[in-house]
Amino acid sequence: MPNGMKRTFTGVALVLICYSLLGFLILPGIAQRIANQQLAAYATVPASLQRIEFNPFSLELSLFGLRIGEQDDRQLAFERLFLDLQWDSLWQRTLHLANVELIEPDVEVRFAEDGTLNLSQLFEVPESEPTTSEGGDIFPLRMDRLQLVGGRLAFQDQRPSEPIALVYDALTFELHNLATRSDGSADARLTASGPSGGRIDWQGDIGLQPLTSSGQLQISDLQLKDLWPYVRDAVPLTLKDGSLEFSTNYRLDLSDDLALRLENAKAALGPLALDSPDGHKLIRMERLELSETSLDLARQQISIGKLRSRNLETWAAREADGELDWQKLFASTSDKTDADAPATDDTAKGANAPWQVLLRDAQLRDYRVHLVDRVPDDEVALELGPLDLNIREFDSLGTSPFSLELETGVGKQGAIQANGQLQMSPMSGKLAVTTRDIDLRIAQAYLSPLVHLEVRSGLLASELEVELKSTEPLAFSVRGSVDATQLHTLDTINNRDFVKWQRLQLSGLDYQHPSSLTIERVDLSQPYARFIINPDLSTNINDLLVERSEAGDDNAQAQDSSEPLAIRIGGIAIADGSANFADFSLRPPFVTAIQSLNGDIGTLDNREQKAASVNVAGKVDQYAPVSIKGSLTPFDPLQSLDIATSFRQVELTTLTPYSGKFAGYRIRKGRLNLDLHYRIEQGRLNAENKVVLEQLQLGEKVDSPDAVDLPVRLAVALLKDSKGTISIELPVQGNLNDPQFSVMPIVWQTLRNLVVRAAQAPFKFIAGLAGGSDADLSHVGFEPASSELDSEARKRLDTLASALKQRPALRLEVEGMSAAAVDGALLAEQRLQQEFRETQYRILQRRGDKVPADASQIQVEAEDEAALLEGIYRSRLKQQPPAEWRELDDEERAAQMRKAVLDSWRDSAALLRRLSRERAAAIKGYLVDVGLDSERVYLLDTGTTEQGSDGKVATAMHLGSE
Numbered sequence: 001m002p003n004g005m006k007r008t009f010t011g012v013a014l015v016l017i018c019y020s021l022l023g024f025l026i027l028p029g030i031a032q033r034i035a036n037q038q039l040a041a042y043a044t045v046p047a048s049l050q051r052i053e054f055n056p057f058s059l060e061l062s063l064f065g066l067r068i069g070e071q072d073d074r075q076l077a078f079e080r081l082f083l084d085l086q087w088d089s090l091w092q093r094t095l096h097l098a099n100v101e102l103i104e105p106d107v108e109v110r111f112a113e114d115g116t117l118n119l120s121q122l123f124e125v126p127e128s129e130p131t132t133s134e135g136g137d138i139f140p141l142r143m144d145r146l147q148l149v150g151g152r153l154a155f156q157d158q159r160p161s162e163p164i165a166l167v168y169d170a171l172t173f174e175l176h177n178l179a180t181r182s183d184g185s186a187d188a189r190l191t192a193s194g195p196s197g198g199r200i201d202w203q204g205d206i207g208l209q210p211l212t213s214s215g216q217l218q219i220s221d222l223q224l225k226d227l228w229p230y231v232r233d234a235v236p237l238t239l240k241d242g243s244l245e246f247s248t249n250y251r252l253d254l255s256d257d258l259a260l261r262l263e264n265a266k267a268a269l270g271p272l273a274l275d276s277p278d279g280h281k282l283i284r285m286e287r288l289e290l291s292e293t294s295l296d297l298a299r300q301q302i303s304i305g306k307l308r309s310r311n312l313e314t315w316a317a318r319e320a321d322g323e324l325d326w327q328k329l330f331a332s333t334s335d336k337t338d339a340d341a342p343a344t345d346d347t348a349k350g351a352n353a354p355w356q357v358l359l360r361d362a363q364l365r366d367y368r369v370h371l372v373d374r375v376p377d378d379e380v381a382l383e384l385g386p387l388d389l390n391i392r393e394f395d396s397l398g399t400s401p402f403s404l405e406l407e408t409g410v411g412k413q414g415a416i417q418a419n420g421q422l423q424m425s426p427m428s429g430k431l432a433v434t435t436r437d438i439d440l441r442i443a444q445a446y447l448s449p450l451v452h453l454e455v456r457s458g459l460l461a462s463e464l465e466v467e468l469k470s471t472e473p474l475a476f477s478v479r480g481s482v483d484a485t486q487l488h489t490l491d492t493i494n495n496r497d498f499v500k501w502q503r504l505q506l507s508g509l510d511y512q513h514p515s516s517l518t519i520e521r522v523d524l525s526q527p528y529a530r531f532i533i534n535p536d537l538s539t540n541i542n543d544l545l546v547e548r549s550e551a552g553d554d555n556a557q558a559q560d561s562s563e564p565l566a567i568r569i570g571g572i573a574i575a576d577g578s579a580n581f582a583d584f585s586l587r588p589p590f591v592t593a594i595q596s597l598n599g600d601i602g603t604l605d606n607r608e609q610k611a612a613s614v615n616v617a618g619k620v621d622q623y624a625p626v627s628i629k630g631s632l633t634p635f636d637p638l639q640s641l642d643i644a645t646s647f648r649q650v651e652l653t654t655l656t657p658y659s660g661k662f663a664g665y666r667i668r669k670g671r672l673n674l675d676l677h678y679r680i681e682q683g684r685l686n687a688e689n690k691v692v693l694e695q696l697q698l699g700e701k702v703d704s705p706d707a708v709d710l711p712v713r714l715a716v717a718l719l720k721d722s723k724g725t726i727s728i729e730l731p732v733q734g735n736l737n738d739p740q741f742s743v744m745p746i747v748w749q750t751l752r753n754l755v756v757r758a759a760q761a762p763f764k765f766i767a768g769l770a771g772g773s774d775a776d777l778s779h780v781g782f783e784p785a786s787s788e789l790d791s792e793a794r795k796r797l798d799t800l801a802s803a804l805k806q807r808p809a810l811r812l813e814v815e816g817m818s819a820a821a822v823d824g825a826l827l828a829e830q831r832l833q834q835e836f837r838e839t840q841y842r843i844l845q846r847r848g849d850k851v852p853a854d855a856s857q858i859q860v861e862a863e864d865e866a867a868l869l870e871g872i873y874r875s876r877l878k879q880q881p882p883a884e885w886r887e888l889d890d891e892e893r894a895a896q897m898r899k900a901v902l903d904s905w906r907d908s909a910a911l912l913r914r915l916s917r918e919r920a921a922a923i924k925g926y927l928v929d930v931g932l933d934s935e936r937v938y939l940l941d942t943g944t945t946e947q948g949s950d951g952k953v954a955t956a957m958h959l960g961s962e
Contacts, residue, residue: 023056042123045069059085068122069108075118079104079150094140094181104150105171111157138208141180148173153192160229168192168200180208188215196223210255218247224272236329237282240273248293262295276329286311292360300355307362313385317372359394359402367408376445384408398424404431412848414438414459420466427471433464433480439848440487451544453498456845458487464509476513482506488845491530493543502526508570516566527577527597564606572601574616592654594626595619604634611640623934624650624671641680648673652696653941666699669813669938692727695811699941777803780923781952784819785826787918789926797923800957801930812927813958815940816920818912822953827915828905832872832898839868873897916942919955 032052039047050065061083069075084099110118151171157164171192178186185205192200204215224231224242232238248265270287292305317325368385387408394402401423408416415436422429440458447453464480488500501524508520532540577597599616611631618626630643652670673692678685777800780793789797804812837858844851844858852858873881885893905911917939924937945954 019056023054027056028052028054039068042125043068044122044124045075046071047122059087061085073108074106075108075110075122077106078102094142097141097143098145100143100146102146102148102151104152105148106152106154108154109156111159113158115159138180141178142182143178143186144176146173146175146178151192157229160233162229162232164227164229166195166226168194175206178206178208182209185212194222195226196221198222198226204250210253212255213252214250216247216249220245222246236277238275238277238279240275242269242272242274244269258297260295260297262293265293265295266291267293276325281313281315282326284311284313285309288312300353301358302355303358303360304362305360307359308365309363309367310365311367312364313368313370315370315372318375320374322375354397357394357396359391362389362391362394364389373445377448378445380442380445382442383411396424398427401429410435411439411442422468427468429468431466433462433466435460435462435464437461440484441848450546452492452546453544454490454492456488456490456842457851459485461485474513478509478511478513480509482509491540491544494532494540496530497528498530498540498544500528514565515563516568518568518570520570522569522572523575524573524577525575527574528579530580530582532582566607567604568607569604571603574599574601577618593621595622599628602631609633609640611642614643620647620650621654624648626650640682641678643676643678645676645678646674649935650674651939652693653939666702666941668697668699669940670694670696671935671938690727692725694725695938777957779817779954779956780919781950781954782919783952784822785830785915787915787922789922794926797926798930801927801932804927804932804936811936811938811959812932813938813940814920814923815956815958816916816918816942817945817953817955818916818919818942819945819953820907820912822951823912823915824906824908825902827908827911828902831905831908831911832901835872836868839872869894869897869901873901912944913942916944916955919953923955923957 028051031054032049035049035052036047039049045068047068048065049063050067051063053062053064054060063078063081065079066081067074067077069077080101080103082099082101082103083097086096086098089096108118112118149172151169151173153168153171155164155166155168169192171190173188173190175186175188177184185207187203187205189203190200191202194200199220201218201220202215204213204217206213222244224244225239228239228242245268246266249263251259251261251263253259267290268287269289270285272283272285272288274283276282288307288309290304290307294303295301319325319328365388366385367387367389368383369387371382371384373380373382385408388406390403390405392403393400401421403419403421405419406417410416416438417434418431420429420431422431438460440460441455444455447455461483462480464478464482467477467479469475469477482505484504485502487504489498490496491498503523503525504527505521505523505525506519507523508518510516510518530540534540534543575598577594579594579597580591581594582591595618597616597618599618600613601616602613603610604612611633613631614628616628620626625646625648627646628643629645630641632641632643650672652667652672671694673694675688675690675692677688679687777796780789780796782788782793783790800812841851841858870881881893881897885896888896920939920942924934924939927937928934940958943956945956
């Protein structure tokens with residue numbers, strides 16, 4: 001081989017050897033030493049690089065064992081960084097890396113309480129002089145593949161009230177075809193396992209000129225507890241359970257402004273459990289799902305295609321000060337947020353346009369809401385659920401209407417349904433609302449401060465169309481029908497029924513707020529009312545009103561100045577009504593009842609002075625018919641009135657209290673026929689009244705300071721005609737608007753004939769007429785404490801009825817009798833059993849149980865009587881049981897209380913009198929049932945007697961004639 005060639009080969013070999021030694025050994029060592037010197041110079045914590053390897057032929061560079069941080073507290077580290085540099089970087093003037101691998105990187109990201117980031121404190125780099133760059137070109141780089149394997153990212157944040165610590169391990173990242181000076185994009189993929197089993201998956205592309213990215217992001221099983229400290233500092237809620245899943249397609253563009261779009265986003269939340277800071281339950285939810293959702297950051301718009309949620313349960317309360325507990329819960333957070341928020345000028349505020357949220361289809365299923373109102377003295381609890389809600393086409397800007405469908409239970413048996421459309425701006429909408437079996441007892445706590453009234457039962461149903469027209473001023477309308485059933489109210493002062501009805505129907509309801517109320521028809525089924533005049537001449541209605549302060553007088557005056565509400569009621573129908581009237585200003589008190597009240601009232605209108613027709617009929621004390629017919633202007637009776645009232649066959653014995661007070665005599669017997677005809681035109685009264693008294697007999701004299709100083713007995717005798725009838729016509733005329741209005745003298749009709757009353761015929765005689773031989777029919781015997789007719793009594797009355805049919809001119813007088821010695825004990829026992837049933841009935845009503853129509857149908861078990869007896873003893877005797885009874889066992893104590901209660905009723909005059917009247921009524925009822933005209937049987941005032949020889953109590957009967 002020529003020497004020249006040898007020298008060439010030798011030179012090349014030496015160059016290769018030197019290049020190899022320099023590349024493989026010298027440069028890596030020098031680079032490692034320099035790297036460690038620089039780390040020692042600038043790092044604020046221990047830092048080192050274990051080894052550097054370089055292949056000068058393949059240009060492959062590997063860095064091993066970077067450690068930054070204390071031995072047991074590494075903050076930044078990796079096991080190996082591999083770079084595969086390509087030779088074409090020399091002539092393409094672009095750093096070309098065919099492959100980059102980062103093995104087991106480990107990063108600790110920590111924020112201190114003052115917000116300091118640990119990574120920013122790892123190095124102390126001297127400030128460099130600012131350089132000016134005329135060109136804004138990015139560093140030329142092309143990377144064929146970048147891979148991160150086995151990464152770990154630890155995150156700690158001491159800024160929240162409860163520090164946060166998260167660790168993402170098994171982190172892998174892979175990127176392909178990245179070029180800084182190319183319009184193309186690089187493909188990338190990232191996966192990481194988070195704390196508590198969560199996982200992040202991302203894949204997409206990245207473009208650098210301009211900076212863009214698009215792809216898919218998926219977060220699985222993210223436990224909210226890991227991030228909840230951030231939320232809790234903003235919202236004072238305690239998280240008990242909660243997880244989140246999220247996936248979306250996205251598009252990010254930073255070429256101009258920040259532009260981010262999410263498409264086909266899906267999110268699922270649940271199960272979720274939130275409590276208040278003091279441990280009370282607030283929210284329990286099984287699942288909430290969002291799908292077909294998109295977000296446009298530039299347009300500030302979120303569109304939710306579908307929202308599905310089920311089995312949410314929440315609790316809310318209005319506290320005694322009127323604020324919601326949720327409102328108080330967020331009040332402190334809101335105040336803090338307002339205080340920390342930086343001041344902004346009006347221009348900046350105007351530049352922030354509101355976000356738009358579009359909700360296409362939302363379905364909430366099986367929700368339950370627990371509401372409590374602590375403002376009333378008695379806490380009110382209301383349960384709503386299961387609640388189903390559908391919302392479609394909702395726009396948060398409120399410029400277009402959205403549809404709503406709601407269905408929920410209310411309380412134990414109530415239900416509400418609503419569907420229609422609402423619009424937020426301007427606020428308006430139409431809803432069809434249906435309610436069913438709403439328990440009216442929920443209103444009790446709000447009525448108690450106003451009236452001494454207890455709502456024992458009542459159910460509300462309705463079919464309504466509600467239209468909201470505006471909120472400023474408030475204008476809305478309500479149309480439809482309302483049905484209130486089983487209303488029962490109790491006067492809590494006297495513990496007696498006040499007003500009740502079986503059913504109240506309002507048809508054709510049309511309320512236009514605030515101007516008018518129209519009701520086409522009101523139907524009342526089995527209404528009942530009690531009216532009482534007290535000894536001081538006040539009424540039970542006055543007693544029921546709770547005294548209130550005059551603080552609201554200013555508001556009342558303001559309301560009075562506004563135009564009154566226009567009211568129109570097309571008609572009122574009353575079916576099977578009843579009422580009780582009592583006048584306790586008299587001695588003895590006057591008590592009567594009206595039954596079988598039926599009729600109609602015509603149109604009532606306070607805007608048109610048109611007379612309303614009245615046609616009502618009923619009965620007083622079961623047998624006496626009463627009718628009211630005519631017309632009147634209800635809102636101004638002095639304008640026009642024409643009413644004719646007729647009473648027929650009213651038993652005058654019920655009027656004994658009035659006759660005793662004003663005439664000075666009790667009424668022994670008699671019937672009343674009364675015709676009243678009142679006419680008013682423009683305030684002028686023209687009345688024609690006719691009173692007819694049949695078979696009036698006065699009883700004993702009564703001392704009364706209000707009695708007229710006239711010979712009443714003589715007057716009665718003179719006024720009776722040949723048939724024993726007194727007829728009085730009383731015309732009245734005058735101007736009702738004149739304070740000096742006077743009533744014309746009462747014109748007494750001339751006494752025509754003096755009636756000679758025949759002596760009472762012996763009962764034995766009429767018994768013979770009916771084939772009763774010498775049977776004594778002057779009395780009927782009753783078993784002690786009973787008003788039932790036995791077979792012997794019915795046989796005696798059959799004989800008596802047959803005889804009276806043969807003597808049509810005769811009248812029978814029945815005098816109800818009772819004997820305290822015989823009836824008292826059994827009456828007391830019956831009264832106690834009745835009290836047991838009524839007390840049990842009230843308990844069942846308060847619990848909301850279904851009860852029969854009357855307390856008499858309640859069956860009280862013997863073992864339940866002892867518990868009820870305690871309350872009956874205190875209520876009846878108005879005292880506590882004696883202290884010495886505490887030493888007795890339960891059975892002896894109950895026996896003592898039972899004896900005391902029975903003794904209090906044993907000599908009750910009211911019970912004995914009622915029994916006497918029931919016995920007399922039983923006799924009359926039987927005689928009427930077997931064909932005797934009711935007009936021939938009179939009920940006398942009750943009396944007392946001794947026990948008969950056969951152990952029965954005799955009720956006396958008397959005979960009279962016209």
